[in-house]
Amino acid sequence: DVKVTQSSRYLVKRTGEKVFLECVQDMDHENMFWYRQDPGLGLRLIYFSYDVKMKEKGDIPEGYSVSREKKERFSLILESASTNQTSMYLCASSLEGSIQYFGAGTRLSVL
Amino acid sequence: AQSVTQLDSQVPVFEEAPVELRCNYSSSVSVYLFWYVQYPNQGLQLLLKYLSGSTLVKGINGFEAEFNKSQTSFHLRKPSVHISDTAEYFCAVSALSNDYKLSFGAGTTVTVRA
Numbered sequence: 001d002v003k004v005t006q007s008s009r010y011l012v013k014r015t016g017e018k019v020f021l022e023c024v025q026d027m028d029h030e031n032m033f034w035y036r037q038d039p040g041l042g043l044r045l046i047y048f049s050y051d052v053k054m055k056e057k058g059d060i061p062e063g064y065s066v067s068r069e070k071k072e073r074f075s076l077i078l079e080s081a082s083t084n085q086t087s088m089y090l091c092a093s094s095l096e097g098s099i100q101y102f103g104a105g106t107r108l109s110v111l
Numbered sequence: 112a113q114s115v116t117q118l119d120s121q122v123p124v125f126e127e128a129p130v131e132l133r134c135n136y137s138s139s140v141s142v143y144l145f146w147y148v149q150y151p152n153q154g155l156q157l158l159l160k161y162l163s164g165s166t167l168v169k170g171i172n173g174f175e176a177e178f179n180k181s182q183t184s185f186h187l188r189k190p191s192v193h194i195s196d197t198a199e200y201f202c203a204v205s206a207l208s209n210d211y212k213l214s215f216g217a218g219t220t221v222t223v224r225a
Contacts, residue, residue: 102154105154
């Protein structure tokens with residue numbers, strides 16, 4: 001089975017802090033994704049990566065950056081957390097094509 | 112670009128009753144279609160997918176969906192639900208030419224009552 005692991009289930013941070021969300025997949029997938037999930041809005045793509053050190057902006061990249069130094073790891077970075085970034089963050093990976101495998105999510109609260 | 116509309120945000124249903132979750136999509140190109148399920152406090156899990164071939168697609172846990180190109184719909188059905196089907200369900204679409212990028216609907220919360 002594909003396993004996508006997000007390092008934290010719950011995080012509480014203060015406004016202005018730098019926040020790192022980590023995601024690791026164990027199936028040698030090329031593609032990795034970061035989404036945020038908000039009630040009534042579904043999932044919105046923040047960034048994705050199709051190879052090591054390669055990244056592309058998704059639909060809502062403002063206020064976020066990403067890092068992919070190794071194939072299995074994809075990090076989402078909030079340079080200066082704000083209260084409107086309080087959300088559920090989901091990481092996903094895929095080998096090719098559209099079938100994405102998701103982690104359990106990180107619920108981030110910014111106070 | 113592709114977009115997805117899930118027509119019902121909440122669907123309450125009694126145990127052993129049938130359920131249908133409606134999904135319409137918009138796209139100027141051919142698409143792949145998906146249904147994902149999210150159980151409480153978990154990530155998303157693929158229920159079923161339409162890539163090509165038969166328009167009636169069967170998935171896990173007794174779910175099925177029918178692709179209707181003329182109506183741009185991909186409705187999800189189950190003939191008899193269980194309490195354990197209580198979850199949020201997401202319809203998603205990707206373009207054949209850009210198949211790694213999914214667009215999701217807003218989700219439908221199904222609550223199954225005894």
